[in-house]
Amino acid sequence: ETGVTQSPTHLIKTRGQQVTLRCSSQSGHNTVSWYQQALGQGPQFIFQYYREEENGRGNFPPRFSGLQFPNYSSELNVNALELDDSALYLCASSPTAGGFSGNTIYFGEGSWLTVV
Amino acid sequence: GQQVMQIPQYQHVQEGEDFTTYCNSSTTLSNIQWYKQRPGGHPVFLIQLVKSGEVKKQKRLTFQFGEAKKNSSLHITATQTTDVGTYFCAGCPLRAAGNKLTFGGGTRVLVKP
Numbered sequence: 318e319t320g321v322t323q324s325p326t327h328l329i330k331t332r333g334q335q336v337t338l339r340c341s342s343q344s345g346h347n348t349v350s351w352y353q354q355a356l357g358q359g360p361q362f363i364f365q366y367y368r369e370e371e372n373g374r375g376n377f378p379p380r381f382s383g384l385q386f387p388n389y390s391s392e393l394n395v396n397a398l399e400l401d402d403s404a405l406y407l408c409a410s411s412p413t414a415g416g417f418s419g420n421t422i423y424f425g426e427g428s429w430l431t432v433v
Numbered sequence: 434g435q436q437v438m439q440i441p442q443y444q445h446v447q448e449g450e451d452f453t454t455y456c457n458s459s460t461t462l463s464n465i466q467w468y469k470q471r472p473g474g475h476p477v478f479l480i481q482l483v484k485s486g487e488v489k490k491q492k493r494l495t496f497q498f499g500e501a502k503k504n505s506s507l508h509i510t511a512t513q514t515t516d517v518g519t520y521f522c523a524g525c526p527l528r529a530a531g532n533k534l535t536f537g538g539g540t541r542v543l544v545k546p
Contacts (some may be wrong), residue, residue: 350534359437359521360476360538374531376434399444407475422466424475 320344320424321410325349329431330398338393338428339410346423348413351383351392354405354427366391368412395430403432435460437524439537446512447545454540456505456522463527465498465505466534471518480521514544 320343332338342349348367352360362375366385380396397400404428436459446452456465464483468476480489482498482505489496495508505522519541523534 352534352536359439359523359538362533362535365533375533405475410499422478424468424477426475 319410319418319423319425321405321408321423322427323408324424325428326426326432327414327429329433332398332400332432335394335396336398336430338348338395338406338408338430339390340392340410341390342408342410343423346410346412347389348411349385349389349395350409350411352407353377353389353402353411354407356404360407363393364409398432400432403430405429435524435526435535437522437535437537439520439540442538443539444542445545446511446516446542448504448514451508451510452512452542453506453519454542455486456507456524456537457500457534458503458524458526460503460526462502462524464525466523466525467496467505468521468523468536469508470521470539474477474518476521496498511544512544514546517542517544520543 326341350365354360359398363377364374365372369385382423383392385391407427408425410423411422438457440455466481467479470476481497485502486500487498494509497506519539521539523536533539
């Protein structure tokens with residue numbers, strides 16, 4: 318139990334639709350990162366939010382967007398879904414964005430997205 | 434962009450034997466982290482290495498960070514069935530915006546009883 322909760326756990330969407338995934342970070346953690354993990358691969362960094370602002374982004378198109386709220390929970394939005402967006406989406410929470418040194422990062426259990 | 438490679442991709446180990454998995458980054462890292470992911474589960478943080486040449490132990494697991502801070506290894510002694518899973522290294526590049534972690538492709542470990 319990491320204290321990071323994600324919802325929904327599983328969902329199926331049709332190509333072209335939009336999806337919103339949610340993450341509640343561990344209490345006291347002001348930084349949330351999102352990762353995409355395709356089957357059989359390592360997680361890939363999508364972006365990070367620190368104190369409600371985007372704080373770094375990986376190689377993902379603009380149709381991947383996010384938000385962080387004052388309570389530090391976060392959303393990942395994906396527009397115009399493509400078949401290749403099918404993956405496990407992981408949220409990771411940490412106490413600070415100023416360097417992970419000495420800080421444990423906690424992953425949620427993920428949201429499995431299938432695009433058909 | 435930065436790449437992190439892990440070898441081997443698969444490791445079949447007889448219970449009780451030792452094995453090592455290796456991680457190599459194309460760029461110098463500020464730190465490297467190791468995660469374990471059980472089948473159907475999420476990555477679980479194991480350890481972080483920060484200093485050049487650092488060695489850390491967790492029971493039967495020994496983690497090492499290379500002198501050039503571009504490679505790392507995980508050595509497991511006396512493998513047990515509970516060690517089954519995928520082990521990922523994840524590197525944090527120097528001066529990376531947002532402390533972006535770049536994960537390797539993982540080493541999938543199967544243990545033969």
